[in-house]
Amino acid sequence: MQIEQDKLQEINHTGIEKHRRQFEHVAADINDVEAVLQKLSVFNIAIPSWALGTGGTRFGRFSGGGEPRSLEEKIEDVGVIHALNRSSNAISLHIPWDIPENAASVKELAAQHGLHFDAVNSNTFQDQKGQQHSYKFGSLHHTDKAVRQQAVQHNIEVIKYGVQLNSKALSVWLSDGSNFPGQLNFRNAFQNTLESLQEIYEALPADWKVWVEYKPYEPNFYSTTIGDWGQSYLLASKLGPKAATLVDLGHHLQGTNIEQIVSLLLMENKLAGFHFNDSKYGDDDLTVGSINPYQLFLIFNELVEGMDARGMDHATGLGWMIDASHNVKDPVEDLLQSVQAIKIAYAQALIIDKDALTAAQKNNDVVLAQEILQQAYRTDVRPLVAEAGLRNGGALNPVAAYRKLKVREHLIKERGLNTVATGL
Numbered sequence: 001m002q003i004e005q006d007k008l009q010e011i012n013h014t015g016i017e018k019h020r021r022q023f024e025h026v027a028a029d030i031n032d033v034e035a036v037l038q039k040l041s042v043f044n045i046a047i048p049s050w051a052l053g054t055g056g057t058r059f060g061r062f063s064g065g066g067e068p069r070s071l072e073e074k075i076e077d078v079g080v081i082h083a084l085n086r087s088s089n090a091i092s093l094h095i096p097w098d099i100p101e102n103a104a105s106v107k108e109l110a111a112q113h114g115l116h117f118d119a120v121n122s123n124t125f126q127d128q129k130g131q132q133h134s135y136k137f138g139s140l141h142h143t144d145k146a147v148r149q150q151a152v153q154h155n156i157e158v159i160k161y162g163v164q165l166n167s168k169a170l171s172v173w174l175s176d177g178s179n180f181p182g183q184l185n186f187r188n189a190f191q192n193t194l195e196s197l198q199e200i201y202e203a204l205p206a207d208w209k210v211w212v213e214y215k216p217y218e219p220n221f222y223s224t225t226i227g228d229w230g231q232s233y234l235l236a237s238k239l240g241p242k243a244a245t246l247v248d249l250g251h252h253l254q255g256t257n258i259e260q261i262v263s264l265l266l267m268e269n270k271l272a273g274f275h276f277n278d279s280k281y282g283d284d285d286l287t288v289g290s291i292n293p294y295q296l297f298l299i300f301n302e303l304v305e306g307m308d309a310r311g312m313d314h315a316t317g318l319g320w321m322i323d324a325s326h327n328v329k330d331p332v333e334d335l336l337q338s339v340q341a342i343k344i345a346y347a348q349a350l351i352i353d354k355d356a357l358t359a360a361q362k363n364n365d366v367v368l369a370q371e372i373l374q375q376a377y378r379t380d381v382r383p384l385v386a387e388a389g390l391r392n393g394g395a396l397n398p399v400a401a402y403r404k405l406k407v408r409e410h411l412i413k414e415r416g417l418n419t420v421a422t423g424l
């Protein structure tokens, strides 16, 4: 379905006076608020094709109805998200869940919604129907060369689909690892992975990148072959300049200082980008900013500082994507909340008094440094995010507008109550 602009404007109109008051209040204390709004208005976060349906756990799955039944319907759902927030102009495909049957028509449909295709994701963590070799004991790291070759060929095929859609990156996440001590020779597993990735790297077009994601555990519970940023960085370094490390926020052990990892990867020009989500215990795939928004802000502080130090464009310098799963929420509402949370953290990072912070750090004024960071964090920047969305033709409040427009009800009517999207 398409969002009707006149109805959206009507909804915006009802909240506009309150918004103006709140915006002027916060804008009065911000240096160069127009520069902040400009950065916010061009900042987009890609939506993964697998997050548009209800996610499940291994205990069950409770569909909310009206889920997209095809790649085309997934594109339409991202179109709805983008029409409301004007900040989600890309979709990231997962192969083989979302093989584009007709690339030209899929590209045309995406363009109608103002969308393009972000990184393509390969899948060697499941066996597909008719597949010759099993990934039960891994894929790119497998002890059997024939299995490794099959996984390499799959990744090369994913690149080919991506080329048809004008994607520019291949995102690789491996479930390869071991469940029990003694099961695996760590060095052999690493070397096999490197060799396999080298073959994939060779197949990358000149203007492509490969993003190497890491994860400490699950589905393997003793070791993961690309388990942390060090292992990913080592692979990316050995592969070459087209390879970099992808940080998924949920792929860290509790208490990990993710902002420090981000800072150093950026310094080394080896940060590919992000999979945003939030978690309390592990890879929970919860809504971005729902559990620890302060950590998200601290990450954005390092991102803004580190990207500015390298003269990078915030909007295009790194890959920005959500990687979440929704068990009990409407996926579209969850994605709208996630994008808002990301933009809020970004806006807070943009208003940090950097000169004052640098001076406080030089003087070892620990108290002042904390005051400066928290001054930005405790500023309610939501009117800035709303203003940027409004100026781009989006909704003042995307979730509220989605509900007032009864989008889910329309989707259920159109697609039915018992539809099941491919994905997690």
Ligand SMILES: [Mn+2]
Pocket (backbone or CB within 6 Å): 173, 213, 248, 275, 323
């Ligand atoms: Mn991820």
